[in-house]
Amino acid sequence: MQIIVVGIGGVGGYFGGRLALTDHRVEFVARGTHGKAIRENGLEVKSIDGDFRAFPYKVHETLDTIDAPDLVLVCTKSWQLEEVAQQLAGRIKSNTLVLPLQNGVESVEKLTGHLDPGQVLGGLCKVISKIDGPGIIDHFAFHPQVIFGEVNGERTERAIALEGVFRSAGIDVILSDDIQLAVWRKFLFICMISGMGAITRQEIGVMRADEHIRALMETSGKEILELAKHKGVGLTEKDLENAFRAIDAQKYHSTASVQRDLMAGRPSELHDFNGYVVREAEKYGVEVPVNAFIYYCLRPMEAKSRAHE
Template identity: 45%
Template sequence: MHTVIIGVGGVGGYFGGKIAHSGQKVTFVARGKHLEAMQTNGLEVKSVDGDFKTNSFKATDVLKQVEKADLILICTKSWQVANAGELIKPILKDTTIVMPLQNGADNAEKLCDVIDSKHVVGGLCKIYSKIEAPGIISHFGHPPEIIFGELDALKTQRLQIPKAIFDKAGFLSTISDNIHVDIWSKFMFIATVSGLGALTRATIGEMYQNPETRNIMSETATEIHNIGTAKGVTLPENLVDRIMTFISMQPFDSTASTQRDIMAGRPSELYNFNGFIVREGEKLEIATPTNHFIYSCLQLMENKARS
């Protein structure tokens, strides 16, 4: 089995590194100094679960040099998904599985717009990780896990292909009973803490500890629940309470990657998080005042970063 990793940040670097380290065939598609370091020194992963280094992979920025794939993990930012879908067309076989793992509620739909939907399997991951330096990935929290499933909720035989790859790599993976519910549940958490975290410059623990910001997080999550339900996703009625409990259990000093991007002046996933909820609310005529406020305030920094 040949796995191709598109985007070698905290997510692609960790999970792709684990797959390569287990002796399986992996190609990383990366760029810049990160790519140069990987080509020269291999990929180093510093993990709370144990460090490792691997050289057993191919790393390139030229898709024409990549052998056709059995499994492609799209690990870019959510605003890069459609472009990634265009780029992978030359390495698709009839049976290739394409799985997006970035945060966001509509990444699978973005891929289905640019490649044949038969390739696309819904996915998400749970991990705190980042690029520490070129060629070095830091995994600093949460037991790493990939959750995936067919978009129509069928338990097809082909799902055993990524399951076998992930199991051999040695990290937790779960075939979902309803991947849309799982994606929206993860999205509710990440969108709730990301924008507000960037606006307040506070950690997740600090925001939850403060009654005012905790209430704002609950309002943000409730609006996301309203939008998801209106779009036909069968979200549990108590999901907001469950997400707030999950937030309370996060490491006190943790922050989300989108928050870190905004604070560092880098382009972020703001448009795909709070912005997505605002736009869907306008389409569905559902009020999203809390998400609208957060999105509007942060747009100034986002526009500056993208200019």
């Protein structure tokens, strides 16, 4: 299988690196010094599960030079998806599969705005990793896992085949029959800690131990449950309990990518997390005061970071 991995950051670097260890033809799209380092020395992955170095078949600077892959694994930030979709249109085959692994809940919609909906799968991943320098990925927490599935929940031959590709790379994978619900469950967890971490500028261990911050995180989660109910997504109080179990299981010094990006003055996925909750809540007449407070307090920082792009 010919696989293109777009975005060789923490997510694309780890899972793309694992795939590049197989016999599949795996190509990366990575720019600048990061791409140059991978091209010259391979991709070094430092992992709590064991370090490895992977050598992709080719490293592209842009999507302009890719050639009709069988699978495109999109591992960019959520706000970059529409641009990626526009660039992919006309460069992929009619049977190419496109699998996004972002944290937001609009990934499929953003891609299908420019690509054939029949080509797009739903997906998410679980891993905490980051770029540690040009050509280097640091996987420092969380058991890596990919969860994906057909948007309509069918268990198709192509999905089963793709499940086998991930397994051949030693990747823990789940083929879901309700990928929308799976995506929202992760969104609930991420959204509860991301904006709050950026507001407080504290590690997850500090936030979960502070009764007042913890209560605010819980209220923000309940707001997301209410929004999900209006959107026909089956999130429950049990999912909120599980989200807190995941929060309590994180290493004390963990932080979310939105927090790290905003604190570093980089564009973040704020608009796709708390911002998404605020925008959708307005459509359904749902009150989301905690998410709104987080979003509107952080929005000037986000605007400043994008002005400097």
